[in-house]
Amino acid sequence: xxxxxxxxxxxxxxxxxxxxxxxxxxxxxxxxxxxxxxxxxxxxxxxxxxxxxxxxxxxxxxxxxxxxxxxxxxxxxxxxxxxxxxxxxxxxxxxxxxxxxxxxxxxxxxxxxxxxxxxxxxxxxxxxx
Amino acid sequence: xxxxxxxxxxxxxxxxxxxxxxxxxxxxxxxxxxxxxxxxxxxxxxxxxxxxxxxxxxxxxxxxxxxxxxxxxxxxxxxxxxxxxxxxxxxxxxxxxxxxxxxxxxxxxxxxxxxxxxxxxxxxxxxxxxxxxxxxxxxxxxxxxxxxxxxxxxxxxxxxxxxxxxxxxxxxxxxxxxxxxxxxxxxxxxxxxxxxxxxxxxxxxxxxxxxxxxxxxxxxxxxxxxxxxxxxxxxxxxxxxxxxxxxxxxxxxxxxxxxxxxxxxxxxxxxxxxxxxxxxxxxxxxxxxxxxxxxxxxxxxxxxxxxxxxxxxxxxxxxxxxxxxxxxxxxxxxxxxxxxxxxxxxxxxxxxxxxxxxxxxxxxxxxxxxxxxxxxxxxxxxxxxxxxxxxxxxxxxxxxxxxxxxxxxxxxxxxxxxxxxxxxxxxxxxxxxxxxxxxxxxxxxxxxxxxxxxxxxxxxxxxxxxxxxxxxxxxxxxxxxxxxxxxxxxxxxxxxxxxxxxxxxxxxxxxxxxx
Numbered sequence: 077x078x079x080x081x082x083x084x085x086x087x088x089x090x091x092x093x094x095x096x097x098x099x100x101x102x103x104x105x106x107x108x109x110x111x112x113x114x115x116x117x118x119x120x121x122x123x124x125x126x127x128x129x130x131x132x133x134x135x136x137x138x139x140x141x142x143x144x145x146x147x148x149x150x151x152x153x154x155x156x157x158x159x160x161x162x163x164x165x166x167x168x169x170x171x172x173x174x175x176x177x178x179x180x181x182x183x184x185x186x187x188x189x190x191x192x193x194x195x196x197x198x199x200x201x202x203x204x205x
Numbered sequence: 206x207x208x209x210x211x212x213x214x215x216x217x218x219x220x221x222x223x224x225x226x227x228x229x230x231x232x233x234x235x236x237x238x239x240x241x242x243x244x245x246x247x248x249x250x251x252x253x254x255x256x257x258x259x260x261x262x263x264x265x266x267x268x269x270x271x272x273x274x275x276x277x278x279x280x281x282x283x284x285x286x287x288x289x290x291x292x293x294x295x296x297x298x299x300x301x302x303x304x305x306x307x308x309x310x311x312x313x314x315x316x317x318x319x320x321x322x323x324x325x326x327x328x329x330x331x332x333x334x335x336x337x338x339x340x341x342x343x344x345x346x347x348x349x350x351x352x353x354x355x356x357x358x359x360x361x362x363x364x365x366x367x368x369x370x371x372x373x374x375x376x377x378x379x380x381x382x383x384x385x386x387x388x389x390x391x392x393x394x395x396x397x398x399x400x401x402x403x404x405x406x407x408x409x410x411x412x413x414x415x416x417x418x419x420x421x422x423x424x425x426x427x428x429x430x431x432x433x434x435x436x437x438x439x440x441x442x443x444x445x446x447x448x449x450x451x452x453x454x455x456x457x458x459x460x461x462x463x464x465x466x467x468x469x470x471x472x473x474x475x476x477x478x479x480x481x482x483x484x485x486x487x488x489x490x491x492x493x494x495x496x497x498x499x500x501x502x503x504x505x506x507x508x509x510x511x512x513x514x515x516x517x518x519x520x521x522x523x524x525x526x527x528x529x530x531x532x533x534x535x536x537x538x539x540x541x542x543x544x545x546x547x548x549x550x551x552x553x554x555x556x557x558x559x560x561x562x563x564x565x566x567x568x569x570x571x572x573x574x575x576x577x578x579x580x581x582x583x584x585x586x587x588x589x590x591x592x593x594x595x596x597x598x599x600x601x602x603x604x605x606x607x608x609x610x611x612x613x614x615x616x617x618x619x620x621x622x623x624x625x626x627x628x629x630x631x632x633x634x635x636x637x638x639x640x641x642x643x644x645x646x647x648x649x650x651x652x653x654x655x656x657x658x659x660x661x662x663x664x665x666x667x668x669x670x671x672x673x674x675x676x677x678x679x680x681x682x683x684x685x686x687x688x689x690x691x692x693x694x695x696x697x698x699x700x701x702x703x704x705x706x707x708x709x710x711x712x713x714x715x716x717x718x719x720x
Contacts, residue, residue, distance in 0.1 A: 111457035112641065113687065114478020114515040115377045115404075117616045118565060121457045128457070129464055153456070155641050155687065159614040163572075172561025173253075174434075175378060175404045176458040177442075181433035182250075182266070186561040191572050191611070 083201040085164055085194075086138040086150045092169040092187060093142040096122070099179050100144055106179070108167065110137070110152040110160075110189065120150070120167050120187045121178040140167065161204065166190040217314050217324055217548040219254075221261060227315040232263040233412045235271055235431060238278045239424025241412075245270040250433075252409050255321035255556040256547050258595035264408040267432030269440040272400065275428040276446050279371040279398035282425025287368050287396050294394055295343035301418045302339040305332065308417050314548065315413040316382050321556030321597065322510050323547045334676055335386040338694075341678035342394040345696045359713035365706040368396030369448040372702065373441045375462075376411070377453045378404035378558050379513040379618075383676075385411050387693050388451050393426065395702035400428045400447065402438050406559045434458070445469060449702070452476070453515070456687060474691030474701050476515060476684060478616045479644030482637035483507075483518035483673065484627075484659060486650040490527040496671075497534075500649045503673045504535040504622075508542055508554050508601045512620040513562070515688075516645030518673055520613055521624045522636055528626045532605070536582050539601050539622075544587055554620060556596045563597040566619030569612060570602060578606030578623065608636050616642070630655065634662045643685030647673045666692070 088096070100106055103124045111121050121128070135157045139147035150167070152160060172186035180187055199205040218225040232249060234241040244265035251260040265271070305312060313327035322331070352364040374388040385401060392399050403411050408431040415429060430437055442450050443465035452462045453476040466473045489500045507518050523531050547555030557563045563586070570584050583602030588594060601620045604612055613623045627633040637646060637659075646665040650656040660668040666683045669675065676682070676694070683692035691701050 109457045111455040112478075112615065113454070113456040113459070114476075114616050114618060115379060115454045116458075117455035117478055117618065118569075119455070119561075123461075128461055156456075159609070159611060159641070163611065170561055170564045172559055172564065173405050174559075174561055175406060175438075175454060177434040177439045177461060179435050181405065181435055188561060188564055188568065190568060191575075193575055 083198050084138045085202070086140050087164070087166045088140040088142055089166060089168045092167045095169045095180060095183065095185055095187070096142040096148060097144060098183075103179050105146060106148055108148060108150040108187075109134070110150065110156070110165070111176070112153070112156045116174050116176045118189060119174055119176065119178065120189055121176055122180060122187055123177070124179065137165065162194050162199070163191045164194050164198065216546060216550075219256070219548060220315065220318050225314070227311040227318070227413065229262045229315065229409060229413060233265065233409060233431075235265045235267055235275065236412060236415050236419065236427070236429040237271070237275050238428070239419060239422070244268070245274065250405070252319065253559075254318050255558050255597045256318060257592050258560070258597065261318065262409050264412070264431045267430040267437035269436075271430050271432070272437060272440045272444060275400045275430050276371055276444055278425040279400055279428050280446065282423055283370055283398045286398055286423060286426050289396065291346045291349070294396065295346045297421055298339045298343040298390060298394060300421045302336045302343070304418050304421065305336045305339070305414070309333070309336070312382065312410075312414055312417070316410040317547045317555070319407050319410040320378065320381055320558050321547055323552045323555040325550050325552060326510060328550070331380055331383045334678070335383045338383075338386045338390045338678045342390040342699070345699060346394040349696070349699065356709070360709070360711050363708040363710065365708070366395070366699070366703045367706045369702060369704055371398045371400065371447050372449040372451065373444065373447040374399055374401045375438055375442065375450070375452045375454065376401060376403045378406040379510060379515070381407035381410045382414055384453055389427065391698040392702045393422075395699050397702050398426050400430060400441060402430055402432070402441050405431070405433055443468065447471065449473070459689070472701070474693070475689040476644070476693065477687060477689045478515045479642035479665070479684065479688045480520060480614060480616055480640045481516050481518050481645040481647065481665065482520045482522050482640070482663070483647035484522045484633050484637055484649065485524065485527070485531060486633070486652070486655055486659075487524040487526045488651045488655070489649050490531050491651065496651060499671070501534055501538040503647055503649060505538050505542065506673045507622040508539065508620040509674055511554055511557050511599070513558060513618050514674070516667065516674070517616070517618070518645070518647050519617060519622055520608070521622055522627050522633055523624060524633070525626045525628055532581070532624060536603060539582060539603060542601050544598065544600070545589060546593060554601060556598050557619060558597070560597060562618065563599065566599050566617055566621065569615070569617045569619065569621060573604045573606070573610070573612040573621070573623070576606070576610045576612065578604040578610055578612055581605055581624070583620070608639055614640060630659070634659065637663050641686060642688045644683070644688035645669065
């Protein structure tokens with residue numbers, strides 16, 4: 077996947093960035109893996125680095141700046157990416173209670189994905205134009 | 206499936222109101238060793254009813270310490286439970302079923318209040334199916350046999366089915382009781398002890414049930430620990446002293462559970478959802494008869510359980526020659542779905558199970574619009590007013606589009622249908638199989654040859670043919686592709702909870718002659 081400094085596939089809202097900072101203080105450095113499938117599928121799952129093993133079947137979508145020393149990497153399985161590659165993702169947080177092992181569960185907030193279609197400029201930048 | 210007769214019942218009183226058929230305690234601990242115990246760290250969390258968006262009880266916020274206690278308790282109980290005869294275990298399962306039947310209305314109301322699904326459905330489907338599941342596995346267990354293989358005239362291989370030991374089960378929130386029973390009935394029948402972790406959105410209805418049936422099981426055979434995934438679910442899934450994990454949920458957690466299982470070298474069964482195609486061939490619309498009506502009901506089934514079903518038929522594939530006519534009839538049928546108070550037996554579609562689920566569905570409706578799909582009906586949050594104004598209601602929604610759109614590829618888990626057209630048989634199968642998943646599918650045709658060939662060609666574990674959303678215990682259920690590993694229901698499920706013990710016995714009177 078080609079990337080430029082001006083285009084990114086992923087972003088984060090202020091609300092979610094605040095939650096990520098709070099969770100980083102509690103759990104250490106974090107990463108995100110975008111889920112699919114039933115129940116809480118489509119939820120971005122947030123784990124301490126090392127808890128979830130990524131591999132050759134995953135795509136690194138990008139890294140988000142949540143105001144921490146290190147950006148937070150966001151992954152998705154390659155097969156799912158085939159269907160999501162034309163989409164820009166923004167990680168947001170809403171009140172709610174998700175299942176799964178994502179670290180925000182006990183806070184009463186839930187990470188959620190907001191999506192939009194990539195712009196023509198982004199499509200070109202990512203080699204999809 | 207028997208459906209509640211129109212006009213025979215009035216609205217059920219909500220738990221906490223006068224005349225309610227079901228009352229929740231104000232607080233629940235974990236169910237460990239046959240009784241409620243406080244969480245070791247003493248913490249609880251609120252449980253909200255999606256019907257009105259308000260809390261109605263508190264449940265224990267479990268941690269690794271509670272999971273350890275539950276696993277220890279289960280292993281102690283296993284010492285005796287593993288020696289019980291199939292007859293004893295089958296009889297206990299039958300008694301559980303009888304007890305549930307006596308309290309069917311109360312259990313149905315309790316589940317509706319916690320999950321938001323219509324009581325019409327819990328009364329006629331969820332709870333009766335759960336009852337039947339216990340009876341089915343009681344029957345299967347009594348009829349199960351090991352094997353005797355003759356190796357040669359003096360050598361015999363005996364095959365015994367033995368329980369695994371203590372197993373972990375992680376339950377989803379869409380059918381809090383039925384999905385728990387799908388996992389519990391075969392595990393208990395096979396002689397295992399269980400540590401069960403309900404979903405954090407629906408932690409209480411299973412405790413309501415266990416309070417009714419708990420005395421029928423020896424203490425410690427079934428243990429239930431609530432809590433958040435990261436605090437209680439993950440410690441259970443990676444526990445060194447469980448012999449198997451069963452999980453229903455989404456793919457990232459499914460991978461994590463396999464990762465833990467690989468570290469402990471234990472088996473898993475996973476059910477991870479789907480994006481089921483419901484395929485309508487042109488002969489369906491040949492006549493406007495009862496079959497046509499049945500097919501329209503099948504089309505509308507995307508809204509069953511508010512679309513919160515792993516097998517939700519969320520992609521309708523209509524043959525081009527009948528596309529406009531059938532879609533129009535389908536939209537009219539969907540318009541007749543009654544949305545309202547889940548405790549009203551006339552209500553067909555209730556509340557989504559949680560606020561974040563509501564938010565996710567609404568975000569997908571936006572994705573559908575932004576991605577170029579045409580909104581044919583619905584598309585909004587439903588405001589039911591009054592006491593229900595803060596509940597999580599979504600209008601049944603239909604989009605028209607193409608199979609490459611995200612709303613055709615991702616499990617929205619809401620009452621959102623994506624409709625597209627196909628030209629011929631091969632095109633239908635190509636579209637149906639163009640998905641990461643393969644849990645369920647529907648095929649509708651008056652031509653048995655067409656429906657048979659389509660059913661065999663679709664890569665899914667369950668292909669409903671001229672029907673949909675039936676879940677009898679005696680039919681295997683599970684996924685192809687990324688929809689999971691293993692099967693539930695059917696006697697096949699017993700095998701997922703059993704070891705095979707082989708005794709290889711020689712009756713020869715002399716040595717083999719090697720040494």
